[in-house]
Amino acid sequence: MRSASGSSLVTLDALAPGQSGTVVGLSGNGPVEQRLRDLGLLPGTRVLALRRAPLGDPTEYELRGYRLCLRKTEGERVQVRPLAAGGSG
DSSP states (O other): OOOSSTTOOEEGGGOOTTOEEEEEEESOOSHHHHHHHHTTOOTTOEEEEEEEOTTSOSEEEEETTEEEEEOHHHHTTEEEEEOOTTSOO
């Protein structure tokens, strides 16, 4: 995928802490993707990257009023459209 600048699609793991994005879709259709859907990562959902662990994995995200930690390999399955600074979309 492309870098997290502009309105191009990136994967969730590419969002920097403090950056928001809107979920566009998930790649694949296996049990991991289903679990991500069950956790609320559905198209149209706004996600905010909060912080990364000291070694860079996992990353904590905020969505739908709760916080979720995902490993890089899980975040790579979620396609997002980064929001402009200020998060107005």
